[in-house]
Amino acid sequence: MTATVSPVTLHAGDGPGQPDPTPELHALYRGFEQELLVPLWTEIGDLMPSSPRPAALAHRWQWANLLALAERSGQLVPVGRGGERRAIALANPGLGGAPYATPTLWAAIQYLNPHEDAPVHRHTQHAFRFVLEGEGVWTVVDGDPVAMRRGDFLLTPGWRFHGHHNQADTPMAWLDGLDIPFVHHTGSAFFELGPDHVADRSTPARSRAERLWAHPGLRPVSQSGPQVSSPVAAYRWEHTDAALRDQLDLEAEGHPGVVEPGHAAVRFSNPTTGGDVMPTIRAEMHRLRRGATTATRREVGSAVWQVFEGAGAVRVGEHEWEVGRGDLVAVPSWQPLTISAGTDLDLFRFSDTPVFERLHADRVQVDEVQS
Numbered sequence: 001m002t003a004t005v006s007p008v009t010l011h012a013g014d015g016p017g018q019p020d021p022t023p024e025l026h027a028l029y030r031g032f033e034q035e036l037l038v039p040l041w042t043e044i045g046d047l048m049p050s051s052p053r054p055a056a057l058a059h060r061w062q063w064a065n066l067l068a069l070a071e072r073s074g075q076l077v078p079v080g081r082g083g084e085r086r087a088i089a090l091a092n093p094g095l096g097g098a099p100y101a102t103p104t105l106w107a108a109i110q111y112l113n114p115h116e117d118a119p120v121h122r123h124t125q126h127a128f129r130f131v132l133e134g135e136g137v138w139t140v141v142d143g144d145p146v147a148m149r150r151g152d153f154l155l156t157p158g159w160r161f162h163g164h165h166n167q168a169d170t171p172m173a174w175l176d177g178l179d180i181p182f183v184h185h186t187g188s189a190f191f192e193l194g195p196d197h198v199a200d201r202s203t204p205a206r207s208r209a210e211r212l213w214a215h216p217g218l219r220p221v222s223q224s225g226p227q228v229s230s231p232v233a234a235y236r237w238e239h240t241d242a243a244l245r246d247q248l249d250l251e252a253e254g255h256p257g258v259v260e261p262g263h264a265a266v267r268f269s270n271p272t273t274g275g276d277v278m279p280t281i282r283a284e285m286h287r288l289r290r291g292a293t294t295a296t297r298r299e300v301g302s303a304v305w306q307v308f309e310g311a312g313a314v315r316v317g318e319h320e321w322e323v324g325r326g327d328l329v330a331v332p333s334w335q336p337l338t339i340s341a342g343t344d345l346d347l348f349r350f351s352d353t354p355v356f357e358r359l360h361a362d363r364v365q366v367d368e369v370q371s
């Protein structure tokens with residue numbers, strides 16, 4: 001997202017089309033430096049690559065290592081006002097140590113001890129939770145308690161007050177995804193504290209938002225018009241699982257529905273628009289039958305994948321990793337991605353694609369299927 005242009009690295013006389021390095025030219029370039037100017041002719045190759053050349057790198061994080069460090073954080077680091085969350089972010093090795101999984105996306109493991117609270121606040125950044133394992137935490141979004149359980153995908157769209165509380169005798173860890181880097185780069189962040197403690201500690205199995213909105217194909221007549229973010233607070237695993245299973249069953253019966261052979265996928269959607277759940281984030285669940293391999297695909301924009309269940313291999317460009325339950329892979333823009341399933345393999349994916357679609361800058365290329 002940021003091209004580093006440093007006047008100090010100007011070299012007179014380098015490369016095709018560059019003038020000879022005379023003393024006059026050096027003086028000119030010193031003048032540019034003093035006035036904080038950079039001439040295009042020295043930078044055009046970096047600024048205008050023929051195809052995306054992201055600074056971010058493909059990388060894999062292993063869940064077992066993240067979880068061990070999160071557990072240790074649970075012993076050593078309190079959660080409360082100031083730090084706000086015991087969340088530990090993936091830092092892409094190409095992004096200089098910033099807590100960014102990709103140039104636009106934040107991904108973190110968050111950990112809450114038994115009977116702990118994470119305090120209430122709100123921010124313009126859009127957020128979601130994806131639950132790999134466990135239950136017992138309720139996230140309270142604008143006063144509506146939403147249960148978190150394995151396989152659930154939960155939304156906290158921007159500027160909603162939210163806090164979490166763990167009602168169980170066991171700790172709980174989950175994946176947080178936010179558009180923090182995008183909001184940071186574009187200078188559009190606002191943040192506000194709420195009450196110090198979650199006021200509503202009730203533990204309903206279903207939130208009010210789900211009771212109103214989460215009935216398949218049924219919209220409350222009282223709520224007309226599009227909403228910027230999906231009003232569905234939680235997409236429950238039983239529905240996601242059934243949708244994926246049905247796609248693969250339909251395929252086995254000779255009917256259409258899967259993305260490609262042995263590969264079912266669903267996108268979490270906003271029922272008021274049919275589009276993505278939030279303006280900056282797309283989220284999907286994929287299921288590969290054991291032995292299936294995806295076509296090699298590249299697209300504009302970056303993504304993070306997390307294995308929900310099963311084992312397989314993920315190839316991104318020159319890298320190839322074995323992945324198992326909970327492991328995460330960052331896929332930078334325009335890097336070719338191929339996934340192979342060693343067992344039946346379920347994967348959660350989130351990306352910044354809605355941003356590029358809005359800008360009409362989205363592109364996808366599916367390479368020929370590998371033999």
Ligand code: 1HN
Nearest residue numbers: 085087108110127162176180
């Ligand atoms: C936040 O509010 C959450 O609500 C998670 O769980 C991660 C990272 C930065 C700023 C706010 C949450 C966050 C965050």
